[in-house]
Amino acid sequence: MAVDGEPVLEVTAANLRFAGEFALDAVNFRMFAGEVHSLMGENGAGKSTLIRALTGDLHLDSGKIRFYGHPLEFPNPAAAQRAGISTVYQEIDVLPNLTVAENIMLGREPRRWGFIDWKQMRVAATEALSALGVDIDPASRLSSHRLATHQMVAIARAISADVKVLVLDEPTSSLDQDEVAELFRVIRELKARGVAILFVSHFLEQVYEICDRITVLRNGKLVGEYLTPQLLRIDLVQKMLGSDANRFDILNAKQSPPIERDGRTVIVRARGIARRGRLPATNVEVFEGELLGFAGLLGSGRTELARLLVGVESIDAGELTIDGVRRRLRKPRQALHIGLAYSSENRRSEGIIPELTLRENINLALQAERGWLRRISHHRQTELTASWIEALDIRPTNPEGLARHLSGGNQQKLILARLMALAPRLIALDEPTRGIDIGAKIEIQHLITDLVDAGLTVIFISAELEEVLRVAHRIVVLRDRQIVATVNPNVATIEMLLSLVAKAEDDE
Amino acid sequence: MTRFFRSRLVWPMGALVALVLLNTISRPSFLSISVKNGQLYGSIIDILRDSAPLMLVALGMTLVIATRGIDLSVGAVMAISGAVALQFISKSTSPNRVGTVLIAIGIGVFITLLLGLWNGFLVAVVGIQPIIATLVLMLGGRGIALLITGGFITTITSSPYAQMAQGHLLGLPLAFFFSVGAIAIVGLLVRRTALGVLTESVGINPSASRLAGVRSRGIIWSIYGISGLLAGLAGILYSSNIMAADSNNAGFLIELDAILAVVLGGTSLRGGKFTLSGTVIGVFIIQTLTSTITFLGVPPAVTPVFKALVVILVCLSQSSRVRQYLGRIRHLRAAKPPIRLSGLETEVLAERKSG
Numbered sequence: 001m002a003v004d005g006e007p008v009l010e011v012t013a014a015n016l017r018f019a020g021e022f023a024l025d026a027v028n029f030r031m032f033a034g035e036v037h038s039l040m041g042e043n044g045a046g047k048s049t050l051i052r053a054l055t056g057d058l059h060l061d062s063g064k065i066r067f068y069g070h071p072l073e074f075p076n077p078a079a080a081q082r083a084g085i086s087t088v089y090q091e092i093d094v095l096p097n098l099t100v101a102e103n104i105m106l107g108r109e110p111r112r113w114g115f116i117d118w119k120q121m122r123v124a125a126t127e128a129l130s131a132l133g134v135d136i137d138p139a140s141r142l143s144s145h146r147l148a149t150h151q152m153v154a155i156a157r158a159i160s161a162d163v164k165v166l167v168l169d170e171p172t173s174s175l176d177q178d179e180v181a182e183l184f185r186v187i188r189e190l191k192a193r194g195v196a197i198l199f200v201s202h203f204l205e206q207v208y209e210i211c212d213r214i215t216v217l218r219n220g221k222l223v224g225e226y227l228t229p230q231l232l233r234i235d236l237v238q239k240m241l242g243s244d245a246n247r248f249d250i251l252n253a254k255q256s257p258p259i260e261r262d263g264r265t266v267i268v269r270a271r272g273i274a275r276r277g278r279l280p281a282t283n284v285e286v287f288e289g290e291l292l293g294f295a296g297l298l299g300s301g302r303t304e305l306a307r308l309l310v311g312v313e314s315i316d317a318g319e320l321t322i323d324g325v326r327r328r329l330r331k332p333r334q335a336l337h338i339g340l341a342y343s344s345e346n347r348r349s350e351g352i353i354p355e356l357t358l359r360e361n362i363n364l365a366l367q368a369e370r371g372w373l374r375r376i377s378h379h380r381q382t383e384l385t386a387s388w389i390e391a392l393d394i395r396p397t398n399p400e401g402l403a404r405h406l407s408g409g410n411q412q413k414l415i416l417a418r419l420m421a422l423a424p425r426l427i428a429l430d431e432p433t434r435g436i437d438i439g440a441k442i443e444i445q446h447l448i449t450d451l452v453d454a455g456l457t458v459i460f461i462s463a464e465l466e467e468v469l470r471v472a473h474r475i476v477v478l479r480d481r482q483i484v485a486t487v488n489p490n491v492a493t494i495e496m497l498l499s500l501v502a503k504a505e506d507d508e
Numbered sequence: 509m510t511r512f513f514r515s516r517l518v519w520p521m522g523a524l525v526a527l528v529l530l531n532t533i534s535r536p537s538f539l540s541i542s543v544k545n546g547q548l549y550g551s552i553i554d555i556l557r558d559s560a561p562l563m564l565v566a567l568g569m570t571l572v573i574a575t576r577g578i579d580l581s582v583g584a585v586m587a588i589s590g591a592v593a594l595q596f597i598s599k600s601t602s603p604n605r606v607g608t609v610l611i612a613i614g615i616g617v618f619i620t621l622l623l624g625l626w627n628g629f630l631v632a633v634v635g636i637q638p639i640i641a642t643l644v645l646m647l648g649g650r651g652i653a654l655l656i657t658g659g660f661i662t663t664i665t666s667s668p669y670a671q672m673a674q675g676h677l678l679g680l681p682l683a684f685f686f687s688v689g690a691i692a693i694v695g696l697l698v699r700r701t702a703l704g705v706l707t708e709s710v711g712i713n714p715s716a717s718r719l720a721g722v723r724s725r726g727i728i729w730s731i732y733g734i735s736g737l738l739a740g741l742a743g744i745l746y747s748s749n750i751m752a753a754d755s756n757n758a759g760f761l762i763e764l765d766a767i768l769a770v771v772l773g774g775t776s777l778r779g780g781k782f783t784l785s786g787t788v789i790g791v792f793i794i795q796t797l798t799s800t801i802t803f804l805g806v807p808p809a810v811t812p813v814f815k816a817l818v819v820i821l822v823c824l825s826q827s828s829r830v831r832q833y834l835g836r837i838r839h840l841r842a843a844k845p846p847i848r849l850s851g852l853e854t855e856v857l858a859e860r861k862s863g
Contacts, residue, residue, distance in 0.1 A: 312719065333721040342719060350715045353708075355780050360705050367702045368722040375702040418720060 006069055008033050008196045009054065009085065009165050014063035016049060023049045024060070025220045031165060031196040036187060038207045038228075039200050040240055041217035042298055042463045047200055050217070051167055055087050056080040086158035087167040094142060094150050094157075101125035101138035104157045128156040132186045148179030155186060159195070166190060167198040172206055184210055202299040204233060204502065218242050234495075237297070237502035241465055264288060266321075267426055267457055268309055268340075273318035279304040279481055281318055286426065286459065291452045293472030293489070294461040295497055301481035302461050303345060306428040309459065310342045311335030336365065339425035343415045343432060345461070347408065351415045354404030358394065359385040361403045361414055366421045388417035392447060409440025416447065427451075428459040433467065445471055465497045479503060519825060520773050520789040527796045535803060547676045551799060557681035559795035560673075561586070561742035562765055563788070564686070567694045568624075568735030569766040570787045574711045575728050576779030577631055577638035579735045582766060584649025585623050586743030586759030589616035591653040593669075593744055594662045594753040603666040612669070617740040623649070624736015628729035646763070653755035662753040673749035683745055690738065695784055697734075704782075707731060711779035768819060769794050793818075 007030035016024040024046050031037050039047050052058040054065065056074025064071050067083060074080040077087065094103050101122045102109075110120040125138040134152050136145065142153060151171055158166060168187075172180050187197060187210055199211055207214065207228075214231055216223040216239045223239045265288040272281040279301050286292055286309065296302040307313045309320070311329025320327055322338060329335045332342065344350035353361055363381045370376065376384075385399040392413040394406070403414060412432050419427055429448065433441040449471060452458050462468050468475055468489075475487040477500045485500050531538040531551070541550035565582045572579045593616035600608045623645060630641035675682040698704030709717045710724040717724055739759070746758050771777060772793055773786025797818065801811050824830050 332719050333723065336721040344716075344719060349713070350719055353713045353716055355712050356705070356709060360709070364705075364709055364717070364722065365720040368706065368717075368720055370702075371723075372702040372706050372727065375700065422721075 005032070007031055007066075008068060010066045011050075011054060011060075012064050012066075014050065014053060014065075015061045016053060016058065016063075017061055022220045024053065024063075027063075027217065027220070027222045029054075029215055029222070029225075031198060032213075033164075033196050034191055034194045035212045036191055036197045036199050036210050037213045037215065038211040039198060039215050039217065040207065040236065042240055045217040045240070046220040047217060048169070049220070051087065051169060051198070051200070054080075055085055055167060081158075084162060084164035085167070086163050086165070087169065088151070088154045088158050088171060089169050094154050096141075096143035096150070098142060099139055100129075100136060100142050100145070100149075100153055103142050103153050104128050104138070106157060125156075128159070129153075131159075132156055133189060134186075146179065148182055151179070151183060152186065159190065163190075163195055165196045165198070167200075169200045170202070171199070172201055172203060180206065202297060204236070204297070208233065216240055233502045234498050237498055240297075241463060241498075264290075267323060269321040270309060271319040271321070273308050273315045273320055275304070275308055275313060275316050278313070279308060282308075282483060284309070284476060284483060286457060287474075288425075288457055289452065289455060290473045291449065291458045291460055291471060293468035293475040294459060294478060295465055295468045295475050295487075296478035296501055298463065300478040300501070302478050303430055304481065305476075305478065305483075306430055306459055306461055307342065310340040310426065310428045312342045333368070336369065336422060336424070339423075341365075341419040341422065341424040341427045343412070343419060343427065343429045345430040345434060347411045347415065352403040352406075352411050355402060357400050357402060358389065358406075358414060359399040362388050362417045362421060365418045369422060384421060388421065392417055393443070407436070407440070408434075409436035409444060412436065412440075412444060413447070416444075420451070424456070426457040426459070428461070430461045431463060432460070433462060433464070441467075465494055465501065469494060469497060477501060517774065517783070517786055517789065520786055520793065523772070524789055524793050524796065527793060527800060531796070531800055531803070543679070546679055548679045551803075553681065555792065555795045555799055556684040556687070557673075558683075558799075559791050560681075560683035560687045561745045561759070562762060562769065562795065563791045564690050564738045564742040564745070565759070565762055566766040566769040566787050566791050567690055567784060568738035569763075570770045570773070570775055570782050570784060571694075571698065571707060571731045572638070572735045573767070573770050573775055573777060574707050574779055574782035575731050576711050576714075577728065577732070578642065578767065578777075579624075579627060579732065579739075580639065580642040580763050581623070581627060581645035581649055582735065582739040582742075583759035583762045584646050584653070585620045585736055585739040586746055586762065587650050587653035587753075587755045588623065588656070589620045589740035589743035590747030590758050591656040591662065591753040591755055592616040592619050594664050594747055595656050597666050597669060598662050598664045603664055604668065606668045609666060609668040613744050616744055617737060620740025620743065621733055621737040624733040624739070625729065627736065628732030631732060632725045632728040650755050653753070653758070657753050657755060661755070664751055666751075669748055670751055671748075673745050683749075686741070686745060690741070691784065691788060694734075694738075698784070703727070703730075708780055708782065712781070765794055765815075768815065772818070 010030040012028050014024045014027040014029070015022070027046065027050060029039075029050060039050065041047050049058065053060050056076050056079055059073065065073050074083065074085070095106070104125040105121050110117045110124060112120070122138045129136060129138065129152070132152060132155065134149070134156070136149060142150060155166070171183060187199070191197060199207070201207055211228050213225065214228055214236065215225045216236065218240060219242075266285050267288050268286040270282060270284045272283060273279070274281040282305060284305065294302040294306060308315050311327070311334060312332050314328070314330045320329065322340070327338070335342070348354070353364065359381050362385050363376055366384075367376055382399060388394070389397050389399065394410050394413045394417065396405075403411065406414060416432075432448070433444050436444070445467065448458055448460065460468065460472055469492060472489050475489055475492065475497070476483055477485045477487060477497065479501060487497065487500070528538070538551050541548050541553060543549070565586070569579055569582065593612040596612040596615055597603045597608060600612075602608050627642050627645060630636045630644070631638050671682060672686070673683050677685055698707070706722055706727055709720075709722055710727055714724060742762075743758055747753050769790035770787050771790070773783055773788070773790035775782040775786060794815070797814060798811060801814050802808065806814070
């Protein structure tokens with residue numbers, strides 16, 4: 001239902017930098033009344049940044065925001081909400097210990113003589129709910145309801161003012177199928193009332209089911225705006241992931257031979273490993289000395305599978321065999337002890353210790369392994385640090401500098417150094433090249449292939465199919481938390497991977 | 509010199525010097541030290557002696573805060589160790605024997621070590637928020653102490669026990685040596701082993717530490733144990749000073765002074781990097797402040813008002829917004845472009861980099 005005419009909300013040439021890096025680079029985006037618009041992109045594409053800029057939570061360095069044609073910028077989210085732009089964030093921000101009515105009317109409780117008018121409050125809440133076609137008792141405690149209801153209440157709170165624009169950030173990530181259907185019914189209702197809806201989700205199925213228009217961002221840049229029926233799923237995925245093919249020429253075809261399955265030792269064998277709410281039963285094998293790529297979109301289960309395989313999270317069901325011995329790994333510490341290491345995709349929250357020095361960061365895992373009583377001498381620490389800084393070419397080279405001052409690429413190297421100091425047998429690298437510039441990216445790819453040539457086994461997770469195809473010996477493709485194929489990169493093509501990742505047959 | 513001014517200790521140091529100056533101006537005798545019977549006397553000496561219990565407690569608190577925790581139970585724990593030690597001595601047939609006193613102290617401190625480990629168990633294993641977990645013992649501890657003494661204030665006569673808080677060594681109060689000893693031992697423990705850096709790592713980034721294989725549970729657990737043990741020793745010193753187990757008043761509200769000393773010293777309540785030397789300065793600031801207020805003739809009951817003022821000043825000086833504001837003024841004066849990043853954007857930046 002493409003509506004031509006004036007957009008309700010429009011942003012042009014939006015620029016926003018964080019510490020010199022572009023978070024948004026000349027992005028255009030518009031929303032029309034009575035239309036569901038989806039913002040698509042991988043991690044770091046700029047989706048959240050754009051949403052926060054639109055709702056007054058962040059301020060653009062340059063660029064224009066127009067609301068019904070009038071240029072304006074909201075000083076804060078409250079001002080945006082007053083103007084009719086409401087946001088329901090990913091982490092549903094409701095208060096389960098309050099009643100449904102209290103949640104809906106939070107912050108604008110009807111008053112009488114300065115006191116809250118409870119009766120009026122329940123009436124208003126009931127109206128807001130019935131407008132969404134939801135029939136629940138407003139006096140009941142929110143915690144007694146399902147998660148989908150929490151979502152509805154959050155939406156009811158967002159729209160009970162006269163809403164023009166509704167932003168839903170990953171609203172379905174914790175809902176089951178029926179709950180999603182219920183949410184979609186509400187979305188359609190709002191759409192019919194002429195609300196412009198921004199629906200952000202990494203579930204392609206849902207985007208294609210509910211959205212009229214799609215805008216794709218990649219690395220803070222606008223890739224394009226498309227009408228959903230005119231954009232094939234496979235093209236969408238390609239646009240999201242991008243293709244840096246020509247820029248990877250420096251990293252030539254792998255020298256290492258492809259895997260001959262027989263005759264190779266299996267390091268990790270997973271039979272039906274699963275974890276509730278994270279990954280259904282999955283089988284996979286990791287061979288000694290291989291560089292195994294995991295390809296898949298955000299939310300495909302690529303991270304979940306890796307975390308279960310190397311014992312960062314424990315499995316609920318199934319069997320994990322490491323070097324032929326069945327193991328129950330409950331924490332990373334146990335896994336590290338038998339030579340399995342994991343480097344997280346969230347370098348800042350799960351990787352570096354920002355306020356500690358390079359030396360302390362690099363020696364952390366080794367020191368933890370030795371225990372606090374057997375401190376590595378300062379001299380030895382400095383030696384180790386210097387050798388890793390040189391081996392991985394970490395810059396700046398000052399071992400007493402703080403880790404937080406390093407760039408993304410160097411932080412990744414720092415984490416690699418920390419893990420390599422333990423001399424592990426297998427490392428799972430979750431998006432080691434995300435958000436770092438092209439030069440550092442190639443450098444890290446080289447480092448990884450060199451480590452594999454030296455006998456290390458690596459699980460390499462990346463959102464960039466090009467990269468996986470180029471680096472890996474074998475590729476496991478995931479979609480919707482399932483392994484859909486295992487591919488030999490010597491015969492596979494980007495198109496083939498794309499169609500596997502995006503489930504292209506639906507478009508035919 | 510620039511290095512000195514950049515150091516985190518420069519502000520607390522400055523505050524301490526200012527306090528001492530203030531005192532000296534209003535009371536020139538403040539810095540004077542007299543010798544009687546080969547022992548030193550004077551306001552400074554009093555501060556060194558009286559600060560000992562707070563010093564012990566604050567050292568433990570520093571480590572607890574570094575793990576992102578807090579230990580509210582230290583005052584109650586002090587009451588318990590005093591009650592246990594004095595009860596043992598009062599029941600003993602030879603209260604003046606050094607052996608008896610040593611055993612009494614040993615039992616008292618051992619019990620408080622167990623209490624500290626109990627706190628650590630609640631925080632690290634059960635996963636209760638530190639403020640709640642230690643609140644349990646803060647409320648219950650004084651009751652336990654009263655149970656031990658049978659509801660009375662146990663008083664004793666035991667010259668070796670009295671020596672600890674009241675005795676002298678090399679002309680200086682013995683209690684001061686307890687402070688020095690504790691500073692030295694805790695300092696060696698955290699900086700000569702890897703306990704300090706692992707504690708900081710857990711305090712700064714628990715999930716990254718977990719992925720690096722740090723035993724955060726064990727570390728947090730033992731840190732609370734250390735805090736309990738130090739509070740126990742502080743309780744012994746306190747009861748030795750008054751030779752009574754006063755369960756209601758021993759270490760009353762000392763947790764607040766200890767937290768204040770830690771924060772004054774420059775260790776952030778958000779955990780992570782900590783500085784023991786900062787805490788030492790913080791303790792002296794508080795003790796000097798207390799003695800200043802007493803000297804100025806302000807009734808002791810009003811002391812909290814002055815402490816509150818200090819707290820506000822400290823909080824303001826640590827607030828990132830105020831710092832940015834001051835930084836901006838400084839930048840404007842230097843005719844440089846103002847800082848573009850506001851506090852909000854810095855947070856967003858951090859978030860963006862992480863996710």
